Amino acid sequence: MTDACTIDDIRTAARRLRGHARRTPLLSSPFLDDLAGRRVLLKPECLQHTGSFKFRGAYNAISAMDPNTRARGVIAFSSGNHAQGVAYAAALHGTTSTIIMPADAPQLKIDNTRALGATVVLYDRDTEDRDDIGARLAADQNLTLIKPFDNGYVIAGQGTTGLEIAEDAAALDITDADVLVCCGGGGLTSGIALALEADAPTLTARPVEPTGFDDVKRSLEAGEIKRNPATSGNICDAIITPQPGDLTFPILKRLCGAGLTVTEDQCLQAMAHAFLRLKLVLEPGGAAALAAALFSPGITTDTVIATLSGGNVDPAMFTRALDTVA
Amino acid sequence: MTDACTIDDIRTAARRLRGHARRTPLLSSPFLDDLAGRRVLLKPECLQHTGSFKFRGAYNAISAMDPNTRARGVIAFSSGNHAQGVAYAAALHGTTSTIIMPADAPQLKIDNTRALGATVVLYDRDTEDRDDIGARLAADQNLTLIKPFDNGYVIAGQGTTGLEIAEDAAALDITDADVLVCCGGGGLTSGIALALEADAPTLTARPVEPTGFDDVKRSLEAGEIKRNPATSGNICDAIITPQPGDLTFPILKRLCGAGLTVTEDQCLQAMAHAFLRLKLVLEPGGAAALAAALFSPGITTDTVIATLSGGNVDPAMFTRALDTVA
Numbered sequence: 001m002t003d004a005c006t007i008d009d010i011r012t013a014a015r016r017l018r019g020h021a022r023r024t025p026l027l028s029s030p031f032l033d034d035l036a037g038r039r040v041l042l043k044p045e046c047l048q049h050t051g052s053f054k055f056r057g058a059y060n061a062i063s064a065m066d067p068n069t070r071a072r073g074v075i076a077f078s079s080g081n082h083a084q085g086v087a088y089a090a091a092l093h094g095t096t097s098t099i100i101m102p103a104d105a106p107q108l109k110i111d112n113t114r115a116l117g118a119t120v121v122l123y124d125r126d127t128e129d130r131d132d133i134g135a136r137l138a139a140d141q142n143l144t145l146i147k148p149f150d151n152g153y154v155i156a157g158q159g160t161t162g163l164e165i166a167e168d169a170a171a172l173d174i175t176d177a178d179v180l181v182c183c184g185g186g187g188l189t190s191g192i193a194l195a196l197e198a199d200a201p202t203l204t205a206r207p208v209e210p211t212g213f214d215d216v217k218r219s220l221e222a223g224e225i226k227r228n229p230a231t232s233g234n235i236c237d238a239i240i241t242p243q244p245g246d247l248t249f250p251i252l253k254r255l256c257g258a259g260l261t262v263t264e265d266q267c268l269q270a271m272a273h274a275f276l277r278l279k280l281v282l283e284p285g286g287a288a289a290l291a292a293a294l295f296s297p298g299i300t301t302d303t304v305i306a307t308l309s310g311g312n313v314d315p316a317m318f319t320r321a322l323d324t325v326a
Numbered sequence: 327m328t329d330a331c332t333i334d335d336i337r338t339a340a341r342r343l344r345g346h347a348r349r350t351p352l353l354s355s356p357f358l359d360d361l362a363g364r365r366v367l368l369k370p371e372c373l374q375h376t377g378s379f380k381f382r383g384a385y386n387a388i389s390a391m392d393p394n395t396r397a398r399g400v401i402a403f404s405s406g407n408h409a410q411g412v413a414y415a416a417a418l419h420g421t422t423s424t425i426i427m428p429a430d431a432p433q434l435k436i437d438n439t440r441a442l443g444a445t446v447v448l449y450d451r452d453t454e455d456r457d458d459i460g461a462r463l464a465a466d467q468n469l470t471l472i473k474p475f476d477n478g479y480v481i482a483g484q485g486t487t488g489l490e491i492a493e494d495a496a497a498l499d500i501t502d503a504d505v506l507v508c509c510g511g512g513g514l515t516s517g518i519a520l521a522l523e524a525d526a527p528t529l530t531a532r533p534v535e536p537t538g539f540d541d542v543k544r545s546l547e548a549g550e551i552k553r554n555p556a557t558s559g560n561i562c563d564a565i566i567t568p569q570p571g572d573l574t575f576p577i578l579k580r581l582c583g584a585g586l587t588v589t590e591d592q593c594l595q596a597m598a599h600a601f602l603r604l605k606l607v608l609e610p611g612g613a614a615a616l617a618a619a620l621f622s623p624g625i626t627t628d629t630v631i632a633t634l635s636g637g638n639v640d641p642a643m644f645t646r647a648l649d650t651v652a
């Protein structure tokens with residue numbers, strides 16, 4: 001095994017998640033097909049527990065821990081969706097969680113993380129180092145760090161999304177399709193890519209990122225890890241990361257098709273179309289793959305499958321999205 | 327058989343709908359449980375094709391027609407969800423639909439119904455009689471009228487929602503729960519009540535209506551059909567009808583628990599909670615049962631199951647709902 005995560009790890013994760021994670025369907029709308037000029041299928045992980053796919057990886061990682069270690073508690077860094085996934089998965093396992101969040105994270109995400117039972121520690125992005133804070137807390141309290149994407153159990157958990165896509169695509173006789181994935185550090189994308197390699201090898205995972213924050217796209221082009229010039233300043237906060245992960249990038253490099261980029265306005269429009277046509281709430285970063293499916297010139301397959309990776313959005317941002325179709 | 331629709335008709339409908347209607351799950355959120363003070367499970371028919379449960383009944387009715395009759399086309403009166411359900415179900419059966427809509431219906435609904443393949447005939451509410459127009463068109467073109475609720479096939483189609491609720495409740499070992507149903511003419515409520523009678527007889531269907539438009543609640547109390555004093559003037563347009571149906575009322579009377587009422591503001595708040603906690607888009611009438619689950623003092627069961635019956639709402643009304651939690 002050369003990968004941090006194998007298909008066997010993903011199948012083990014699927015067994016752990018059964019009855020705990022939601023088994024999301026593939027959705028569609030004739031209006032979206034018309035708009036895109038191709039068949040568009042959607043994997044609505046906004047309907048997953050805590051409103052994003054992150055619950056899958058967090059639950060798998062915590063479930064896999066030995067009971068004594070787990071009982072001491074877990075810790076995570078996250079501005080949002082990973083935080084909620086870890087907090088809820090920890091609560092379901094009867095253990096505690098500490099989440100280190102930037103003080104400027106969306107208020108809804110901070111409130112939800114607390115309400116799900118986590119101890120939230122806020123830090124100032126400009127003056128404090130979250131790694132220092134986390135290392136100190138972890139050492140003092142013997143907490144286990146659950147990284148958001150560079151963790152084999154997390155990748156395996158996210159990969160269960162890909163097993164479901166493969167199963168549902170087969171039932172629909174889909175043998176040729178790009179599978180577009182909203183991509184931050186690459187946990188979901190690499191997990192889906194591994195699952196497709198095993199169960200739907202003619203489907204191709206492709207990362208979708210915000211324009212200007214396309215570290216994965218550029219890393220794939222260069223064949224080596226490239227960084228983003230900035231890590232803030234885009235409404236797609238859920239998928240803005242400094243660079244691909246050390247564990248995820250080799251998987252992405254081996255298996256993924258070319259990356260795609262979408263603008264903030266395209267993400268807002270995609271949110272509005274999900275509202276109108278799917279009756280789903282998406283956050284900007286969770287709408288990136290749908291935006292690519294609807295608007296990107298870089299797709300050539302007759303069918304495209306897009307992950308809708310999260311829906312944790314404040315009313316103000318959602319209203320801004322609705323204004324694009326008003 | 328004394329009912330217009332029996333459990334056998336519902337099971338036949340389920341076979342017709344398999345692979346065509348979406349099999350919606352039961353969803354939940356710990357936040358909604360906390361708010362309601364009881365376990366709350368949601369049946370999200372806003373995720374059904376065309377954004378409401380109406381697709382089920384329309385598809386079943388059109389599927390049950392003999393092919394020669396069906397080939398001549400169908401006709402329906404509706405300014406909303408039934409229109410879209412009939413239009414799309416007709417298109418999927420390769421036949422034509424004519425939908426008679428008021429000329430002052432929202433342009434988006436007219437456009438959607440046309441885009442789903444229907445011929446839309448507009449009439450002037452003040453000067454024209456839609457029944458006359460419909461009767462003339464039906465006679466001239468030999469079209470079959472599909473009524474929105476007083477039709478045994480439509481009731482049977484809506485009843486498939488109840489079969490799914492019964493199956494999922496059994497899997498969760500739920501044996502005592504009120505099943506709250508957003509109720510207009512009673513098609514969905516009567517269909518669900520029949521399905522529960524057969525497959526989950528300890529669960530009780532209860533109609534939920536807007537305050538001031540509670541014809542079903544008052545009819546159940548009186549033991550005979552009562553009318554609403556008005557049929558407009560409430561944001562829950564999808565569930566405002568003059569009175570219970572001649573076919574639906576006997577079923578409702580035999581099987582349902584007491585009706586519940588909710589205010590417009592409670593429906594708007596329920597929409598906001600569905601946005602925040604479930605990542606789902608609901609229209610006011612489609613949020614009535616959730617509003618009752620969260621806010622009604624008339625529920626005593628530890629578990630409540632609420633239908634989320636539709637999500638066809640314009641951005642302005644949705645923004646108004648979000649303002650209740652801003």
